[in-house]
Amino acid sequence: MRQAGPDEAERRAEDAVDRRLPGLLGQLVEGAAGRPAGVDDEAVQPAEGRDGAVNGALNAYERAGTPRRGMHRVEHIETLVDADLPRFAALGVAASMQPLHMEGLDEPDAPSAWHDGLSPGRAERAFRSGDIARSGATLALGSDWMVADYDPRYGMAWARLRRTPGHPERTPYLPQQALGAEQTLHGYTTHAARVNGDESVCGRLKPGLRADITAFAQDPVETDPDELPDVPVWLTVVDGRVVFEAH
Numbered sequence: 001m002r003q004a005g006p007d008e009a010e011r012r013a014e015d016a017v018d019r020r021l022p023g024l025l026g027q028l029v030e031g032a033a034g035r036p037a038g039v040d041d042e043a044v045q046p047a048e049g050r051d052g053a054v055n056g057a058l059n060a061y062e063r064a065g066t067p068r069r070g071m072h073r074v075e076h077i078e079t080l081v082d083a084d085l086p087r088f089a090a091l092g093v094a095a096s097m098q099p100l101h102m103e104g105l106d107e108p109d110a111p112s113a114w115h116d117g118l119s120p121g122r123a124e125r126a127f128r129s130g131d132i133a134r135s136g137a138t139l140a141l142g143s144d145w146m147v148a149d150y151d152p153r154y155g156m157a158w159a160r161l162r163r164t165p166g167h168p169e170r171t172p173y174l175p176q177q178a179l180g181a182e183q184t185l186h187g188y189t190t191h192a193a194r195v196n197g198d199e200s201v202c203g204r205l206k207p208g209l210r211a212d213i214t215a216f217a218q219d220p221v222e223t224d225p226d227e228l229p230d231v232p233v234w235l236t237v238v239d240g241r242v243v244f245e246a247h
Contacts, residue, residue, distance in 0.1 A: 141187030
């Protein structure tokens with residue numbers, strides 16, 4: 001009897017996990033549904049970039065219902081089929097995405113382990129942040145630090161450009177999925193707060209809200225995204241305490 005090679009054995013193991021994922025994920029979400037906050041699917045999603053993983057998470061959240069506080073969310077969403085796109089808004093599930101996960105995809109001729117791991121047609125429906133925002137879903141943006149650079153200036157530039165800032169010669173990755181300047185800012189502020197149920201605590205500059213503030217030398221909405229990473233930070237305030245001030 002022929003023994004499976006290492007690649008085939010790995011594929012069979014992944015397929016077996018994928019078949020069990022919906023049931024396992026559903027059990028975990030339903031078990032956590034009574035907790036004060038929504039569920040983050042990343043801890044129970046073995047293959048974050050797979051369409052089936054996103055579908056399984058949405059199915060589990062649909063069965064579990066609305067959390068007592070905050071929102072259920074799906075992390076990363078590297079690929080997304082059309083049928084699942086409107087379900088985020090319809091179910092009240094947040095999309096949590098990291099623009100810097102696209103690093104390297106603005107060089108189409110460069111080797112890419114990410115591309116090599118996708119079946120045909122999936123790269124064309126990848127990192128659909130623009131479609132998700134247009135669907136009316138809550139779209140929170142972040143860095144996934146320590147996986148990627150934590151600097152929001154760099155992340156905001158990538159969200160708007162879909163390429164490396166400061167390199168206009170690079171090819172934007174699926175530029176129709178680029179976010180606008182205000183959409184990007186909301187992703188890093190108000191929408192991020194909404195996911196955690198903290199709209200009345202943080203995410204905006206308003207009297208009575210927690211004073212976690214970064215003051216830039218330029219308005220990030222009005223600044224050319226190619227210039228965003230180099231905009232100086234003038235002030236950083238954490239819970240009302242000044243922890244950095246430029247001199």
